[in-house]
Amino acid sequence: MIQNIKVFLQNPKKSKIYDILNINDDELQILKKLLEEYIEGNEDIKVRNILTELFSEDKIKALEYIGYIKKLLEEGWIVISSFSQIKNNDLSILEIFNSSVSLSVAFLKLIEQGSLDLVIPEKTPYNDHLEYLHDQFLRIEIYEQLSNIKSNYSKESASIKRLQSKLKLIENTIKEKIKKTKVELPVQNFIKEYELNEKEEILFLALLKEEYTSSNENAREQNYLLNLISDDEIERIKNRALLDDNSKLISEEIFEYDELFGAFGGYTKIYFLNEDILNELIHPKKKHKIEHIVRESIFDFIEPKKGLDEVILPSKTKEMINTLLKQIDKRVLKLLKEWGIKEGSDIEAKIIFYGPPGTGKTLTAHSIAKELDKPLLSLDSSKILSMYVGESEKNVRRLFDEYYSICEKLKTKPILLLNEADQFLSSRTTAAFSSADKMHNQMQNIFLEQLEKFDGLLIATTNLLETIDSAFSRRFEYKILFEKPTFKERKKLWKLKLPKSAQYEEGFDINKLSSFELTGAQIEVIIKNTAYKVAMRKKPVFKTEDFIEEIKKEKGSAFDSEKELGFIKV
Structure with missing residues (x-):
């Protein structure tokens, strides 16, 4: 390290870094002079x-050599001290002439190390997603470094080239490591799933x-993000489209943003990752942990996919659900606790959804879990009871014991x-004539006791x-x-669930189909059954009569299941 400095001071052209500097002899003498002063303790x-x-004691003649200083600034080997917050390109010749300069950190590191050797991760498979993120974040750090200096330095400067070379090596290394990796990489899967282009990525x-x-x-601010992917002002303006409301990142709810007004007028946008996406990426093993814990229990773990706004319900029912969600909102619960109305701040509520099969009760429960970002444990009560005949009381206790055990884990x-x-x-039997009635009553009493203290x-x-x-x-x-x-809601369901890419006969009558009183689940079953029949034809064209035939079969059968609950907007 010391030897590199000695050689440079004695004869810069024999230094290891001479070819890297990309400067002429006069510019080399300026660097030598600055290094000598730096060693003497004169930084600026x-x-x-x-x-x-x-070059010349005559200041006017000396001014003619200002181009050497500009070249060293563009290459990134020196920096202006007195105008550190001003871009080099914005300074006039006279401003530079009357300013102070010092050796840049890049030059000092170079003179110490004697080369631009780059520390690049080895091309071995990733052991987990954290190793992958480490390399990707290193990649982003280089983009940030480039963003900080590219406005001051020439595109051909050694500093720019050094970072670009390192960036290219790291990006190629990441690609090679991904190819060799067999473990799950949630972030990479997400990028691939959403087909993010290079700038969006x-x-x-x-x-x-x-x-x-x-x-x-500042990393969340719009201008900061745009600078990462833009080389100049024109490109920055073009890239604003990547962060507007119609962009993929915003329209597909990958990013969210707030608008903040500045102290001197105007506003800027501050961006955040969608909370659900962030939780999935930061805690990729959370789902697997829940599945593992629930696997040996009597419950099924349900991972809701759709929110309440995507479930088709009558307006009155939807309004009641929304009111319910507001009443169990965390902010409301916190206030109730502060007022002494409620002891804990956890969500507590016991709810009954009642109505005919196929009207959306189960799917609405799923969507509430999605809205509250809560795991959902489902139990088919009728199956459990029929499976444990004679042990109903025991298994009601087991139901709640296992629930609390899962909560603890x-x-x-x-x-x-x-x-x-x-x-x-x-309703419990008031006159228990058989042992079965007594067992049923006892089971219900235990359930009532557990329900009373459920929190x-x-x-x-x-x-x-x-x-x-x-x-x-x-x-x-x-x-x-x-x-x-109702008829209006049935028509909406038909429109949403009918295959979008299929062919329909001329005069296809959706109003006629909507006139039949069917639940949403029945409409979906009818569409599926009809689709199988039409798909077997040489000319697969849907006709109104095809659906009516299936409707008659459905209406005439005893089928009235609640297994297909609620409907999702397409």
Whole structure:
């Protein structure tokens, strides 16, 4: 290290770094002079003093050599001290002449190391997603470094070239390592799934890096992000389209943003990654952990895919659900705790969804879990009871014991969904004539006892509210009716669920189909059955009569299942 400095001071042309510097002999003498001063403890030197000492005592003539200083600034080997916040390109010749300069960090590192050797990760497979993120964040750091210096330096400067070379090597290394990797890489899968282009990928990784490190308070600002992917002002203007409301990143809800007004007028946008996406990427093993814990229990773990706004429900039902969500909102619960109305701040509610099969009760429960970002544990009550004949009382206790055990392991309270809960909730027999009646009553008493002290969010679905024991009914704070769809709602369901890419006969009558009183589940079954029949034809064209035939079969059958619940917008 010391030897490199000695050689440069004695004869710069024999130095290891001479070819790297890309400068002429006069410019080399300026660097030598600045290094000598630096060693003497003089970090900042007036440009006019350097030029008059090395080239001409006449200041006017010395001014003619200002181009050497500009070249060294563009190459990144020196920096202006007195105008550190001003771009080099914005300074006039006289401003540079009367300013002070010092050796850049890049030059000092180069003179110490004697080369531009780059530290690049080895091309071995990734062991986990954190190793992958480490390399990607290193890549983003180089983009940030380029963003900081490219406005001051020439594109051909050694500093720019050095960073570009390092960037290219790292990007190639990441690609090679991904090819060899067999473990799951959630972030890479996400980029591929959403088909992000190179610039969208950089913006996405830059925000993800900030979520992990919180190292730069400006990293979320629109201008900062645009500078990462833009070489000049024109390109920056063009790239604004990548962050507007019609862009993929915003329209597909990958990014969210707030608008902040500045102290001197105008506003800027501050971007964030969607919270659900962020949780999935930062905690990729969370889902697998839940599945592992629930696997040996009596519950099914449900991962909801759709929110409430994507579930088709009558407006009155949808309004009641929205009101319910507002009442169990975390902000509301916090206030209730502060006022002494409620002891804890956890979400607590016992809810009954009742109504005919196929009207969306189960899917709505799923969507509530999605809205609240809660795991969902589902239990088909009728199946469990029929499976454990003679042990109903024991298994009701097991139901709640396992639920609380899972809560403890997950450190959170999942939503508990009891599907087809009629067996639990139906009126108890006042005169128990048989041992079966006694067992059933005993099971219900235990369930009532457990329900009384339950402190999570429980949703029970049933077909008939009238059959529910009044003691159970009083324990549920919310009772929400799910009615069969009206003509208007049935028409909407038909339009949403009919295949979009299929061919239909001329005069296809969707109003006629909507006139039949069907639930949403029945409409979906009818469409599926009709599609199979039409697909077998040589000319697969859907006719109104095809659906009517299936409707008659459906209406004439005893099928009335609630397995297909609710409907998703396409």
